[in-house]
Amino acid sequence: MYQTEANNLLKTDIHENQKPETRIITLNYGENLEESVFRFQKGWIVRFIRGTNLLGRNVDVYTSISGKISWKEKADEFATFAEIKCEQSGAFSYHFIVDNESQIAGNGYILVMPVLFLNERPLRLNAVTCITHISKLLGSFDMWEERLKIAAKAEYNMIHFTPVQQLGISNSSYCIADPMQLNPNFSTTKKQYTYDDLAILIKNLERDYHLLSMQDVVWNHAARNASWLLEHPECAYNLKNSPHLRPAYVLDRLLYHFGVDIMNGKYNNRNLSKEINTDEHLRTILDILRNELLPELRIHEFFQVDIEKLVALFEKYVKDGPSPDVRDEMLESEPGPDWNRFGFIVDMNHANKIFNRKRNDAFDEGDRQWKCLEIFRGHLQFLNQKALEIGAGICENVLQACAGHIGYERIDHWGPRRRELTEIHGLVTQYFVQPFPSLNSWKDEEKFAYSNETAGKIMACNGWVMNDNPLLNFAHYPSQVYLMRHLVCWGDCIKLNYGEKPEDCPYLWDLMKKYTQRCAKIFHGLRIDNCHSTPIHVAEYLLKAAREIRPDIYVTAELFTQKESLDNIFVNRLGITSLIREAQNAPISFEQGRLIYRFGGDVLGGFIQKSIQDATSCVAPALFFDQTHDNPSAIEKRSVYDCIPTAALLAMANCGIGTVRGYDELVPYKIDVVAETRNYTTWTEAMQSSTIIPARAALNRLHIWLAENNYTQIYVDQRTPDIIAVTRHNPITHEKVIMLAYTAFNRDAICHDCPTVEDLTFTGLLDEILLEIEFCYTDKGKQESDNKIVGLNGAKVEVREHLKANDSKLAIVKQNETDGKLHLKHFPSGSVIVIKVSSVKKATEAINLIQNYLSGKNDSIKTSFVNALKQSTLQTYNMLLFRCAAEDQADFGSGSYNIPNWKTLDYCGLQGLLPYLNDIRFHNDLGHPICQNLRDGLWLCNYIYDRLNKNNPALAEIGRIIQILFLPLHEVPYDLRPCYFEALFSPFATASVYVQSLALSSVSFLGAVKNAKLALLPDGYKMEDDFPSSLSAGLPHFATGIWRNWGRDTFIALPGCCIATGRFQDARNLILSYGAAMRHGLIPNLLDGGYGARYNARDAIWFWLYAIVKYIEMVPEGAQILRSKVLRIFIHDDTIYGHDLTVSKFD
Secondary structure, X not given: OOOOOOOOOOOOOOOOOOOOOEEEEEEOOOOEOOOOEOEEOOOOEEEEEEOHHHOXXXXXXXXXXXXXXXXXXXXXXXXXXXXXXXXXXXXXXXXXXXXXXXXXXXXXXXXXXXXXXXXXXXXXHHHOEEEEEOHHHHOOHHHHHHHHHHHHXXXXXXXXEOOOEEEOOOOOOOOEEEEEEEOHHHOXXXXXXXXXXXXXXXXXXXXXXXOEXXXXXXXXXXXXOOHHHHHOHHHEOEOOXXXXXXXXXXXXXXXXXXXXXXXXXXOHHHOXXXXXXXHHHHHHHHHHHHHHXXXXXXXXXXXXXXXXXXXXXXXXXXXXXXXXXXXXXXXXXXXXXXXXXXXXXXXXXXXXXXXXXXXXXOOOHHHHHXXXXXXXXXXXXXXXXXXXXXXXXXXXXXXXXXXXXXXXXXXXXXXXXXXXXXXXXXOOOOOXXXXXXXXXXXXXXXXXXXXXXXXXXXXXXXXXXXXOOOXXXXXXXXXXXXXXXXXXXXXXXXXXXXXXXXXXXXXXXXXXXXXXXXXXXXXXXXXXXXXXXOOXXXXXXXXXXXXXXXOOOEEEEOOOOOOHHHHHHHHHHHOOOEEEEEHHHOOOXXXXXXXXXXXXXXXXXXXXXXXXXXXXXXXXXXXXXXXXOOOOOHHHHOXXXXXXXXXXXXXXXXXXXXXXXXXXXXXXXXXXXXXXXXXXXXXXXXXXXXXXXXXXXXXXXXXXXHHHOOXXXXXXXXXXXOEEEEEEEOOOOOOEEEEEEXXXXXXXXXXXXXXXXXXXXXXXXXXXXXXXXXXEEOOOOEOOOOOEOOOEOOEEEEEEEEEOHXXXXXXXXXXXXXXXXXXXXXXXXXXXEEEEEEOOHHHHHHHHHHHHHHHOOOHHHHHHHXXXXXXXXXXXXXXXXXXXXXXXXXXXXXXXXXXXXXXXXXXXXXXXXXXXXXXXXXXXOOOOHHHHHHHHOOHHHHHHHHHHHHHOHHHHHHHHHXXXXXXXXXXXXXXXXXXXXXXXXXXXXXXXXXXXXXOOHHHXXXXXXXXXXXXXXXXXXXXXXXXXXXXXXXXXXXXXXXXXXXXXXXXXXXXXXXXXXXXXXXXXXXXXXXXXXXXXXXXXXXXXXXXXXXXXXXXXXXXXXXXXHHHHHHOOOHHHHHHOEEEEOXXXXXXXXXXXXXXXXXX
């Protein structure tokens, strides 16, 4: 077994008592975040703060966790927040209302992950290793334990069972006849097994075999022979409660009888028999439908109006005189209540306003009435013509759908190619189930759709629709999926009709609640079958019921929405723990590597996350399968040589992983959930065949060990078109586990020796070779068995674990002092090698030193830094944090730092970097040019401390401390430099209360620039700095020289930038300096030190006077400014600069 080697002090565990993490959600007016997944752990705190467009407004926040939550009021509105603690797992919503408005101003969701326990020990969600079993193939219940023992021997920790309930007539694993009854086939002649027996087995599997259990729940359909549906037909979409389906039923019967006629030989003279297997057969079928049967059906009549009936109704309106309210609008037809032929109607009140009007061309009232009636009649004829076109369009859809269905079922080489038409497999799948015998023709059966005795018993089957919106119910009007034949129909099951709330169908809601809660009581997890077709409000209700029984239930689902945004809506609203993802979606090795990177963990070298930080939207968690029970066999789709490398690559993903029973036994075909009747083998039987179970066991151990030991980061490298390298990294200890896997997607390109591939270079020291797997296969023909499912014969797998470097059969390791290379010497297709690497001593010591700095253990550095900050003035903070390139260029001859292939930073100071580093952390964007610059070298570090050391004596000490802090980065591996640079940089960039309070524009705009001086101040005037700060009119274009100091701009900004922020000395300096340059009763608009002053803004003096008033009002003893001395440059209007300097009282 793998040993836990992570540092206990630094290793994190979600179940240990530690300070809870806090994630911040910023509320913005009008923002709907239902498509963004925010994932939280139990015990974490969610903190809400106001966004900029909500400042100053009354905001009420509500959550489904605790209702309305209160704000923690602060003197500073920017600091107010509202919090809730995540104490339960599941899906929780929040919304907020602004200023007591009636509508919601914004909303989102909080996804709190469950905590799994296996034998009372926590099991991390990303350590799940799951194997699907088709329950009906486990045989009688007394043999289950022997057949499930394989899962334990292969070291899985979760079994996924398909439904264990009584199945329908088709024996499909997902077609349940009675959700409250256990499948009777599990019983024997000696014993009838019950749910109690099942519950005992599930507990034994956990206790004795360390296996959790999960079962499918099927909520959206039931077996066509479900007896409870006959008793409660309201639970289905039938022709009584859904009359819009009646035309589709009539069409369905036409197609059914057409197939029966073909089987009975009616079209033998046209070369059509019950064997349909050529394109010519298909063309003949479509020709008969197009030219004979569909025209006979007259689909358009279901969308037409009864002209004479409506004209007669309209005549009553006309006889009462013209309408006083005349409208010039379009009158459309709409469905009538019965959806019968000529059953469309029009709004007669609306028709009266449009067509019953005064007519200037009428001879008398009788003529007016006749003309109104005829125009109305003409419009109805127009509507019926439109209906004719609608019918033609429907017929085209029907023809295309039939062509696609028949072609796939009977002709296409990728389909099942059924040979003959039978009662079970007819020409097309029947969309409707009727529990009474068929009549001789569809014409005779049309009456069933409209009879009160039969309509409620004719029920619509379920299925799925390509590219459909899963949030819309395809069985509801106005959808015409059934009529257009767009439904990929499952003819053995009936779609369930819940309505919008339990009161709409009480029996169904109650039945499914009881069924769901029974499953939740027995199993540790639920898999929502066909989740995308389950009404989302129904799934919400039933999952809430499940969590009442098992609060930390594991929930997974299959979703085929084809849009991540839609996936996220389901994840958010249902609280889905993980979405099933399929490796077989990858057509090539490169794409498989991309999927592993996407679902497999955090980016290697990612920035250290803070305990209090913004909540970031994430990819929905995955349960990643190498093969699901719906997939073709991996051997069929790719090759037998790909089974191990694909399983190995998924084992390296930092997410739950899964497979299906049969994969490890090399079953070369898809085990059909409907047709298969043979049982799985027992453990004893399986050991008599060639399997890859030993390899799977080693990979499962590896996967669990990586998850438990905090290897949370991942990197994927495509070494060749078929060889993938995956690195898992522990962000605390910086140990790495690296896998090389040789995939074999193409069975015709198998390599039996060693491919040409560049050596794998790794940084650090090789600890050991964790695992080697070698696979070969000799075709000995298929094993056949009538009563059990067996795999290929002739496979051989060698598994070697925990090897020294020189014991490897697959590779040669070349180790240097600080790095090494892995050279493949024998690596045929299907091979896997896994190595473990640790940091070299110098790197470990450097990282430990940095971690000591970050943890506050180095008091001397911390004390020195705090003392240096205390000695700084606001002007030196301007130098430390800001200054644009022009300012530094003017004073020191150097500008801001240039990031190659990107940009020159906006500021020379620390704020030039901080916003970008925050953005990189938020998005985990390790590909950012700043990160690449740090990986390439430490020039950025040198720039930061050199600038402070050389250019400002007041900041030299801070520069020296920063230099000491950055020194260990020289020994940190290059791929970790961005992470540790940011970890060191951010604290001192936001280190003190001063700096936090200076996150204001005043510090960026207020500073001293040598070539942009203020006007003279009197000798002996006391200042905090050597030179008074001036207020830039704008960065970077108004930063230096004559263009920096503008009177109007300065005094518009002065109350906010200086007085409100407490920079009273700077405010006083500016007021007195501009006052010194007063001339002609004006202060200069362009100061230029007074030498080149320009007086081209009459209102500048008014803003100057306003600033004085605000100074007196807001500054303690502010009126004392009126007693200040001013060094007047222009004692008279015609005084020449510098010739007659006079000190005057300010007042």
